[in-house]
Amino acid sequence: MNVAVIGSAGAVSPEERALRDLYVEHGPALYTYVLRLLGGDTHRAEDIVQETLLRCWTKQNLVDDESMAVRPWMFRVARNLVIDTHRSRAARPPEVNSSIPLTELGCQTDxxxxxxxxxxxxxxxxxxxxxxxxxxxxxxxxxxxxxxxxxxxxxxxxxxxxxxxxxxxxxxxxxx
The missing domain is CATH 1.10.10.10 (Winged helix-like DNA-binding domain superfamily/Winged helix DNA-binding domain)
Structure with missing residues (x-):
């Protein structure tokens, strides 16, 4: 998520400023945490962090709350999003990479x-x-x-x- 894009149109609302400050303060730690949970998948980690910040922005009163009180909540939301992603992938048939032969995936020729x-x-x-x-x-x-x-x-x-x-x-x- 690019911090410079948030509120670059001139006047920045207090909520946008609070979100930017929240990202600057907690974004790197949250990204590292999610990246570790996902086993190094950077693209999915970025998506989870972005969704976490979006939910934080819509659910929390960022202007009045102290940002340290929000941090445990953000980490819990991110963890729940990772679990939901894993469960939704487990419910679907596995994706097959066309560069891997079927014999390596456990499929035997008939x-x-x-x-x-x-x-x-x-x-x-x-x-x-x-x-x-x-x-x-x-x-x-x-x-x-x-x-x-x-x-x-x-x-x-x-x-x-x-x-x-x-x-x-x-x-x-x-x-x-």
Whole structure:
């Protein structure tokens, strides 16, 4: 929270001045306390401190109260806000970071899905002509270039390219 922004429009009301003084006096300690509660999450700590000061401004009579009497109340409000944040996150499904693989999150790949996919692919490959199936096996499944597959099959490279093209086109149609 930027203290310079509060009341920068000229005449400052006593409540705004009291809030600014409160932030200057207790803000750093409150921020450190909340940051420790949140395990170092600076963004959430800033949000909690801002919400605490906002509630303090709306609930307390800052002009008449001595600021030291407000400090324990502010720390209790901040602690309650941290607890509420934790509870609301616990009630929702966990957020997944797209940069972390699912296996690291405890999710295991399902062997049944892999088996079903292989059955579907095997049936789709049966729909191909023997020449097209042979070209796919010599290139994709053997991890060869079209030149290497042409040498292994004893046919021109252009023929291998053509057969792979038509085989993939047929597979695409069959798998729809």
């Amino acid at each position: 062997d049944i899905d892999r088996m079903l996919s292989s059955i579907v692919l095997r049936q789709a490959l049966q729909a191909l002509t023997p020449a097209h199936r042979e070209a796919l096996q010599a290139t994709f499944f053997a991890d060869r270039t079209t030149q290497q597959a042409a040498t292994a099959l004893g046919i021109p490279q252009g023929t291998v390219k053509s057969r792979v093209y038509y085989a993939l086109r047929t597979l695409k149609t069959v798998l729809k």
